[in-house]
Structure formats: C-alpha cells, structure tokens
Amino acid sequence: MNLIIAENYEDMSHKAANYLIEKVKKHPKMNLGLATGGTPERTYELIIEDHQKNGTSYEGIQSFNLDEYIGLAQDHPNSYYYYMCHQLFNDIDIKKENVHLPSGVAKNLEEECQNYEALITNAGGVDLQILGIGSNGHIGFNEPGTPFQTKTHIVKLTNSTREANSRYFVTMADVPTQAITMGIGTIMKSKEILLLVSGDNKAEALQKLMREDVNEQFPASVLKNHPCVTIIADKKALTKVMVHS
Ligand code: F6R
Numbered sequence: 001m002n003l004i005i006a007e008n009y010e011d012m013s014h015k016a017a018n019y020l021i022e023k024v025k026k027h028p029k030m031n032l033g034l035a036t037g038g039t040p041e042r043t044y045e046l047i048i049e050d051h052q053k054n055g056t057s058y059e060g061i062q063s064f065n066l067d068e069y070i071g072l073a074q075d076h077p078n079s080y081y082y083y084m085c086h087q088l089f090n091d092i093d094i095k096k097e098n099v100h101l102p103s104g105v106a107k108n109l110e111e112e113c114q115n116y117e118a119l120i121t122n123a124g125g126v127d128l129q130i131l132g133i134g135s136n137g138h139i140g141f142n143e144p145g146t147p148f149q150t151k152t153h154i155v156k157l158t159n160s161t162r163e164a165n166s167r168y169f170v171t172m173a174d175v176p177t178q179a180i181t182m183g184i185g186t187i188m189k190s191k192e193i194l195l196l197v198s199g200d201n202k203a204e205a206l207q208k209l210m211r212e213d214v215n216e217q218f219p220a221s222v223l224k225n226h227p228c229v230t231i232i233a234d235k236k237a238l239t240k241v242m243v244h245s
Helices: 009-026 041-054 080-087 109-122 159-168 184-188 200-211 219-225
Strands: 002-006 031-034 062-065 067-069 128-131 153-156 178-181 192-197 229-234
Touching (some): 062 080, 067 080, 109 153
Parallel strands (some): 002 229, 128 192, 192 229
Antiparallel strands (some): 153 178
C-alpha cells in the first residue's frame, strides 16, 4: 500500500481530487467507484471547481457507488443517490444514465444485488475505487466479520455505524437499519483503490489497518491483499501511526 501524507483535511481533499482528475484526463472512459460520507465531500467540491474552471469532462465516465440505504428512495434527502447528485453529479457533465447506485427500494432486493454486481462486471469492472473507512474498519458497508469473498449484498448496519451516520438524520430512529453494499470481493476486483482517511476519530482505524494482520474482524485489512492501493491520510488520522508527525 502506497501512503501519501496530507497536512489536514483540506490538503487530503486537494491531493485526492488531483489524483482523480489526472486519472480521468488520462482515461476519459474509465469506470469510477465512488463513496459517500463526510470524507470525500470536499474532494467532490474540488472536482466540481476543476470541471468549471478547467473543463475536465466526465461525459464518458461511468460511476458505480459503493452502497445505498434500504428503504430510502432516490429522492429522499438522506439517500446516497440524492447525496451524489447534490455533492457531485448535478455540477459536472456526467450523464445521468451513466451513474449507478443500487436501489434501496427495489421490490426484490436480492435480485437488485445480483443485478448491480452484474452491471459492474458487464461494464468491465471498476477502474478506480474511492473508499472511506469506518472507525470499526468497515469499507462500503461491509461490517466486521463480513467474509472477504462477498459480492454485492444486503447488510444489517451495526449500531456504531448507525450512530456515526445519525448526524445526517433528524433522529436515530430515522437511520435505516439495512443497506445494500458492494461486497468485499466486489471492491477487491477494482483495478485500483484510493482510500481517504481524515481526522483523529479515524486514527485508531488507520493504526489497525497499518499494523494488524489481514483478518475478517477488521474489513479494511483486506486491502493489504490488493496489488494497487493508495492511501491519502492526513496527519490527525496518522497520529497513532507516525510518532513524529
Ligand atoms: C460510504 C461508505 C462508508 C464510508 C465510511 C466513512 O459510501 O461506504 O464506508 O466511507 O463510513 O464515512 P465518513 O467519511 O462519513 O467518515
């Protein structure tokens, strides 16, 4: 795993946006794997700024998001589809038919998982997958204990994940209890992975990722088995890894 050290959240976001923009310029028809959550928000803003100033185009890009809450329709303000439209898609020239997220309100959710997995495979797989990390080591919504070979599947969210995400909802009771997520096997099939880590609330998770052996109780540890992973982490996230930062 290649580590890029950033000064702070702003610097991490600039480094991440530049990394992605360079890839898109070189490979204008690539398949991008995208994440939601707080970590990539500024990165997405910077991508929009670059699109508006420099005209980097996403017309040929297909995007595949990691996950979606079960029970929230696309127009629900807490759905990940809504998040992606408002944080990124509405302000760049990506074609709406080229953006893909699993549907959290599909009639047959098992079938939806299979269809989403097939969609990714038939598109030739994800070229660059952006990831955040949960403080319990989750990637996508693959919680501790998820077998490494899983494909897109339905998950029950842990209380710690629901609590972490409750900041976006009115009450804790509004936070969905289940989600559809790309599996760890799906994520590991991406040709390249870019993991973004920021803040001292992620320091323990990053320490575990760097120090612990690969094990299913800490899902992100699987990334050590991937041949092409870059981590962009800021100094607060690195406090437990680097003694002198
Ligand atoms: C988001 C996702 C999650 C987040 C993780 C970190 O699509 O799949 O794994 O990346 O929960 O979330 P933030 O960035 O809010 O700390």
